[in-house]
Amino acid sequence: MKNNIYDKYLVEEKMPTMWCPGCGNGIVLQSIIRAIDEMDLDPEKIVFVSGIGCSSRAVNYLKFDCMHTNHGRAIAFATGIKMANPELKVIVLTGDGDCASIGGNHLIHACRRNIDLTVICMNNSNYGMTGGQYSPTTPLNSFTKTSVYGSYEPPFDLCDLTKSAGATYVARCATYLPVQMKDIIKKALNHHGLSFVDCASDCPSLYGRLNRLGDAGEMMLRWKDRLVSVTQSQKMSEEELKDKVIWGEFVNKSDRMEYTDIYKENIRRAKEAAHE
Amino acid sequence: MTMGSYRIMTGNEACARAAIASGMRFFAGYPITPATEIAELCSELLPKEDGVYMQMEDELASIGAIIGASATGKKAMTATSGPGFSLMQENLGWAYINEIPLVIVDVMRKGPSGGSATLPAQADIMQTKWGTHGDFRALVLTPNSVEEIYTETVRAFNLAEKFRQPVILLYDAVLAHMSEKIYVPDKDEIEVIDRAKPASKEGYNPFRYSDSSVQPLGHFGEGYNIHMSGLTHDETGFPVSNQDTTGLEILIHHLFDKIDDHYDDEIKKYEAYLCDDADVLVVSIGITSRSAKSAVKKARAMGIKAGLFRPITMWPFPHKDLSRYDIHTKAIVTAEMNNGQLNQVVIEDIDRNQKLVMKNLYDGNQIRDIDILNSIIEANKYEK
Amino acid sequence: MKLKVVIDRKMCKGCGICVVLCPKKILKIDEEGKASVTERQECIGCRQCEFHCPDFAILMGDDDGQL
Structure with a gap:
């Protein structure tokens, strides 16, 4: 692995990753470093912050300033970093359990503030690290270790959630479309404000196995018929959109x-008041 | 020659002003009685100093934000009360294991749970020592006057910066809200310690476990390529394998050694009032220690040899120093606004020939000097 | 010169995603459980396998397999 982008951005001695074969997290991570490379961003001015879970282990492989925090808290730590030095590009790597369940409050408040963080959620519809329990994005009626008769908890649509909470850039992509994912991440990184990218991903070892979805290859091919672009979706009925991922x-x-x-405006007002 | 000025202010105001005088430029908090005034004053004063005030969505986020800010180079603090401190314990553990300088103010109110928000207590003595899971050494300071809140806030920041770890400033709701005349020192009179800068970026590791000195903290965004993790890690900051048990132990040793090896010279602080010849020693902190001092004076006027031992560095507790005095005493009185926390600390220092008299009050009222005096009289009856 | 697929066997975990996505069907999981190229000259350099590889195990190299 010499003279390529992996060597440039990834810590070789920590490889291979701890993720299971076929885990979508690696595809998301690859899209992120390709986006950073194409944008020619200064790596010294980027900080990655993650929480807990399979997704959050991504920082263990990155040659950047990295903060691997507590479960759900990445956005809170990232907010402090960004406010302490607004020049930094702060990227939050998180998962569906991390950002939508235990960290849900921090997520919506970051959206409300519209603080310039890029939140990338590796959404694999279950808690992988603890062995495959249902998460706030597990589809209804699907099987996990804690929904053995089918999940009875209505899931969140994380794009709807962040949009309603006030995020000014919201997009979804899937590991089936890594080039498009890279382009979306580039736009998110370029965006000045809270950007949220929901990366639909696969967990073949747990969610896939428990729902008999086949191996990693078969799971990857399943996306082909399920993915519908925003433009396509506008021409489709609710019935046609059932089970599709936009x-x-x-x-x-x-x-x-x-x-x-x-906040800079707040500082200006405070100083103005001091002069009066 | 003094260049400062005398001012009348509350304990919470003194805390906020001292923090800013110490160079604190990042406050994140969540409103809670009886600590809120610290946040209010910070929101007013910090923007004028190009500092950040953030009102977070909860206490978990408050301490998360100040950890992020401190790792990015700002002196940072938060202020809360017992219920908020309970919530902060999770991220506090992250700050201990990653050796992040922070100041956390816990203004004690009556608990447990919501308890009585506007009533004072001293029942977080143990919470601040043990508050988070795992092994760590807490640094907790307990001032007993508005002026001492000022000076101990400055010391809290200095200790945090020097030893790279969270420092907790612990005082009760009475001190928070009472007004006293204090000496506010001029900027040049305050000794402010700033964290050491790493010598080089080349091959920089964010941690050093080889001895009890702390590794200078490089900041995010300055090219150090820093890795920090709440998982057990080695000096590089990357998680260590669970199979390597020596690696798991070395980190914990460091968290204790960096405090213990410097405790006597740089960390411990206490007031020993008339302790040298005391037959009865009162041990007390915060507002109660002021009633205790008054009781000691009254006891002396009655001919009882009483003394007051008051830890100002509450944790780690100055056991060695208390032992030096209590070896001559026949009894110890603990006076505290809770159902028994200080007494459990002191009991380690007494032997079976000594009597322990407990004066506890946990109804939201302060302990009067007369009540402590009665305890001293009772203790004095005891024959060794 | 058209770049063609190169597998880093150290990194490959044999998940098989590249195998199902290859439009020329020239990738397989071999007896060691790793992805390998059957007819490298057929590779059209579409990079689908590279971008979809979760383990950073696929790169594009020259005719001699040099990166």
């Missing part, structure tokens, strides 16, 4: 001030 941009706007900019 990918693409849901929100991309700049009509709200970003939080570190708002």
Whole structure:
């Protein structure tokens, strides 16, 4: 592995990763480093922050400033980093359990503030690290270690959630579309405000096995018929969209001030008041 | 020659002003009685100093944000009360294992749970020592006046910066809200310690476990390529394998050694009032120690040789120093606004020939000097 | 010169994603449980296998397999 982007951004001696064969997390991580490389960002000005779970182990392989925090808390730590030095690009690597369950409050409040963080959720519809229990994004009626008769908990659509909470860039992609995923991540990294990318991903060892979805290859091919772009979806009925996963941009706007900019305004007002 | 000024202020105001004088430029918190005034004043004063005030969504986020800010180079603090401190314990553990300088103020109110928000207590003595899972050494300071809140806040930041770890400032709701005349020192009169800078970026490791000195902290965004993890890690910050048990032990040793090896010279602090010839020693902290001092004076006027031992560094507790005095005493009185926490600390220092008299009050009222005096009189009756 | 697939066997975990995605069907999981190329000259350099590899085990190299 010489003279290539893996060598440039990944810690060789920590390889291979601890992820199971076919785990989508590696595909998401690859898309992220390709996005950073194509954008020619200064690696010294990037900080990765993660929580707990399979997704969050991604920071163990990155040659960047990295903070592997507590379960659900990555966004809170990242908020402190960004506010302490707004020049830094702060990227949160998280999973569906980490950001939508235990860290759900931090996620919606970061969206409300519209603080310039890029939150990348590796969404594999279950808790992988603890052995495959249902998460807040597990589809209804699917099988996990804690929903052996089929899941009875209605799932979150994380794009709807972050959009409603005020994120100014919201998109979804899937590991089946890694090039598109890289392009979406580039846009998210370029966005000034809270950007959220939901990366639909597979957990072949647990979710896949428990739901008899075949091996990693078969699970990958299943996406082909399930993915529908935002544009395509607008022409489809609710019935036709059943069991489909819509990918693409849901929100991309700049009509709200970003939080570190708002705070600079607060400093200006405070100093003005001091002079009066 | 003093250049500062005398001012009247509350304990919470003194805390906020001292923090800013110590260079604190990042406050994240969540409103809670009786600590809220610290946040209020920080929200007003920090923006004028280009500092950050953030009102977070909860206490877990508050301490998370200040950890992130401290790792990015800001002196950072949060202020809360017992219920908020309970919530902060999770991320506090992360700060211990990653040796992040922080100051956390716990203004004690009556618990457990919501308890009585506006009533004072001293029942977080043990929570601040043991508050988070795993092994670690807590640093807790317990001032007993508004002026001492000022000076101990400065010391809290200095200890945090020097020993790279969270420091907890612990005082009760009475001190938080009472107004006193204090000397506010001029900027040049305050000794402010800033964290050491790493000598080089080349081959920098964020941790050092080879001896009890702390590794200077490189900051995010400055090219150190820092890895920090809440998992048990080696000096590189990367998690160590669970198979390598020596690797798992070395980190814990360091968290204890860096405090213990410097305790006598740089960390411990206490007040010993009339302790040298005391037959009865009162041990007390915070607002109660002021009633205790008054009781000691009254006892002396009655001819009882009483003394007051008051830890200002509450944790680690100055056991050696208390032992030096209590070896001559026949009895010890603990006075505290809880159902028995200090007494459990002191009991380690007394032998079977000595009597322990406990004065506890946990109804939200302060302990009066007369009540402590009665305990001293009772203790004095005991024949060794 | 067209770049063609190279497998880093150290990194490969044999998940088989590259095998199902290859449009020329020239990848297989071999007896050691690793991905290998059957007819390298057939590779069209579409990089589907590379981008979908979760283990950073696939790269594009020249005719001699040099990266």
